[in-house]
Amino acid sequence: MVFTVGVLVSRRSVLRGVTLGAAAGVASGVLSGCDRFAALGGHRPEPAGPDPLAPFHAATVRLAQRYDAVIAAQAPLADRLKALRDDHRAHAEALGRLLILPSATPASTPAESATPPVPADQTAVFNDLLAAEKAGLKEATDAALTAPAWIAPLVASIAACRATHVEVLS
Amino acid sequence: MSAQGRLADALRAEHAAVYAYGTLGAHLDAATLPLGTQAEAAHRARRDALVVRLSVGGTAPPPAEPAYTLPSPVTDAPSALRLARTVEERTAVVWYAAVAETAAADRTLVLGALADCAVRVTRLRKALGVRPATVPFPGRG
Numbered sequence: 001m002v003f004t005v006g007v008l009v010s011r012r013s014v015l016r017g018v019t020l021g022a023a024a025g026v027a028s029g030v031l032s033g034c035d036r037f038a039a040l041g042g043h044r045p046e047p048a049g050p051d052p053l054a055p056f057h058a059a060t061v062r063l064a065q066r067y068d069a070v071i072a073a074q075a076p077l078a079d080r081l082k083a084l085r086d087d088h089r090a091h092a093e094a095l096g097r098l099l100i101l102p103s104a105t106p107a108s109t110p111a112e113s114a115t116p117p118v119p120a121d122q123t124a125v126f127n128d129l130l131a132a133e134k135a136g137l138k139e140a141t142d143a144a145l146t147a148p149a150w151i152a153p154l155v156a157s158i159a160a161c162r163a164t165h166v167e168v169l170s
Numbered sequence: 171m172s173a174q175g176r177l178a179d180a181l182r183a184e185h186a187a188v189y190a191y192g193t194l195g196a197h198l199d200a201a202t203l204p205l206g207t208q209a210e211a212a213h214r215a216r217r218d219a220l221v222v223r224l225s226v227g228g229t230a231p232p233p234a235e236p237a238y239t240l241p242s243p244v245t246d247a248p249s250a251l252r253l254a255r256t257v258e259e260r261t262a263v264v265w266y267a268a269v270a271e272t273a274a275a276d277r278t279l280v281l282g283a284l285a286d287c288a289v290r291v292t293r294l295r296k297a298l299g300v301r302p303a304t305v306p307f308p309g310r311g
Contacts (some may be wrong), residue, residue: 007186007260008238083302090306144281149270153309156269156281160262160288160308167289168296168303 044150050102053151056143057095060158063136064088066115070125073118077125084129084165091158098151130169137162173276174229176268177220180283183264184217185234190257193240197250202297209254209290213261216283223279248298255294259311262287266309284309 051057067085071078119125140159147155171179191210198206224231244250265284272280288308295303 007183007257007264008190008240010235011237011239083304087304087306094307141281141285144269145277152277153266153269154307156284157266157307157309159281160285161304161306163285164288164292164304164308167292 044098045148049100051099053095053099053143053147053155054101056139056155057092057099057101059136059139060088060092060095062115063132064092066129066132069115070118070129074122074125077122081129084168087161087165091161094154095158098154126169130166133162133165133169137166171271173268173271173273174224174227176271177224177227177276177279178229178232180264180268180280181217181220181224182232183261184213184220185232186238187213187257187261188217189234189238190240190253194244194250194253197244197246199247202247202251205290205293205297206250206254209258212286212290216286219279223276251294251298255291255298258287258290258294262291262309263311266311 064085067081067088071081071085116128119128137159140155140162144152144155144159188210191206191213195203195206195210221231240253241256242249242253244253262284265280265287268280269277269284285308288305291305291308292303295301
């Protein structure tokens, strides 16, 4: 699949500009052992201890767990919420593949892994999740702003996804 | 590619998006027209911000093409919404590709644009009845 980066093909010249096909080639699994997110911004530097983004990973895991708790307590909402939960799980997995994580992550300590109680009222449930998504969007945007080039695209994409969650829950 | 080059690509994408909405907007119905007009205004604003940013940085902003070929014919509201979705997804890919090379205020611009495209993709997926309405990695293509 080759089309111009300019979103639509110009009628004046179909060959104008870089092709997305080339960009996709760089970002696909062509480079073995290199995540497609990292491929855009180079390789991860040699690890020197846990990554500064480890707390962001832990917070992402907790966000997914929060949905797990709601889905367990409010089965009728499962249909609407599973896709959002799965997005967060995919984020945690992608971050986990790239980051050097501490052996005991903050998420594994009882105080922080405890998810807040799930309200009985559905409106309150959605308000809680919306607040959590808004906080998560700010966390991800802040992290993406300062993340090094090798992982910034992934964090930026996670932030964009959380923005869509806010949209869906609003 | 440099940050300037990535932002120039983003400007080319925004030019195409503005063109696409100008064409598809006529086919939207009362229910979906606000979606189209809001999106077109957002792309125009992003385009104008990029023109300023590139000019200040000493790069000649690439102009819009006189016309673009649409990937599929637009004949009614559903086909208009499908084109809008394609345009937003492709524009998100271009912004996503600009994340790594940008920093500070430029990266803030890129993050805002990527998130906005993603939100519009979600609105369009909802309008088209596509489930789920969200995707885990907007911009990844």
